[in-house]
Amino acid sequence: MNTAARLSLFTLGLLGVFGAALLVGRYVVPNQTGSSGHAAHSSSTSTEANSNRGHGNDSADPAMGTTSTVGGYGLTDLRGPSAPGLAAPLSFTVTAGDGEPLSRFTPAHDKELHLIVVRSDGAHYAHLHPTRDGAGTWSTTWRAPAAGSYRVVTDFVPGDRDGDEPVVLSSTVEVAGQFDPSTPTPSRTATVDGFTVTVDGDLGPHGTSMLTARVRHAGQTVRLQPYLGALGHLVVLRAGDLAYTHVHPRQDATAGTDVAFGATAPSTGRYFAYFDFQIDGVVRTAAFVLDTHH
Known part of the structure; x- marks a missing residue:
């Protein structure tokens, strides 16, 4: 068999292999929209929720407190201390579906809103209760004990709807400086x-x-x-x-x-x-x- 004939046969073989691979990918690769039949959400918050799943996650249930918007409510304009040891306002706004500050809250455990602040490694936890001004801005004084990325979580029951199910929103505050993460071990x-x-x-x-x-x-x-x-x-x-x-x-x-x-x-x-x-x-x-x- 001459050289030209060998090249032709080799090319046909490669085409066959690629064709089979395409068929396998077409029918074997799982649908990325999920087994429930619902398509993946296009919003950035839904993407964040899916990408922020923790280690060993074997549940299809959505995780609370990993996004800044849920059900039309949003955590916006978050500001806090930029350096450790600095006592400064930690402030934010909770918005409703129309983008305006939410003005009605149903008290839960004696407070309209509970604020959780904790560093990404689980250290320096604080449970705070900010106050809301006439413009709808929540604020409290907070001192970051050390540098790092801090998760800020709001837990509240909207007063503009029925029921007492809480809405949990979160965002982050970055505190500049040398970050020395802790390594927690199981402890009861x-x-x-x-x-x-x-x-x-x-x-x-x-x-x-x-x-x-x-x-x-x-x-x-x-x-x-x-x-x-x-x-x-x-x-x-x-x-x-x-x-x-x-x-x-x-x-x-x-x-x-x-x-x-x-x-x-x-x-x-x-x-x-x-x-x-x-x-x-x-x-x-x-x-x-x-x-x-x-």
Whole structure:
């Protein structure tokens, strides 16, 4: 066989291989719009929500608190301190579907809006309650303890609609300087100002998990005081994307010791948990690192 004939056969072989590959790709590669049949959203916030899933995510449920817009509500004009150690206003606006500042909020746990600030590695958590001015701008004074990227999460119930389901929005504030990330390890016990705080129960992605927080001092169980309408408050964030987790206190007694919570995690993986509690008029926060189970 001469050289020209060999080249012709080789070319035909390559065409056959590429044709087969195209057919395989046409019928084997999964549809990227998802198995539910809904097309992927075109907005940047939906893209961010999909790209911000944390480690070990095996759930199709959307993660809360990873985007700045949800259901027509938006977190805009976020400003904060640009350097660590600087006490300065942390301010933002919550907008409604028409783009104007939302003016009606339904109080939840005694506040119109709860503000969570935490660094990307789970360190330097703060639960704040800003105030709103006549123009619709929320603000509070905040001091960044160290440099890094801080997630700012707003949790509120809009007053312009029925129901008490909260809307959770988030954005970030960048604090300049040398960022020295922490490396958290699983922990169910924390010591705060001489108080030993433990959390019991397994956090899982399937259904509601029960978590119980207990506070002791010198080995004795401590009676907690009500804080924001409950004996304590638990915030749970997924490591990696800091996705927000639904957590509800199971008892709202006027005084007591153990505090039970029902929590639903969006996926398996590692989570940061923060328990706010009040004793003798002082509010303290205990931080934990929990790993979920299938």
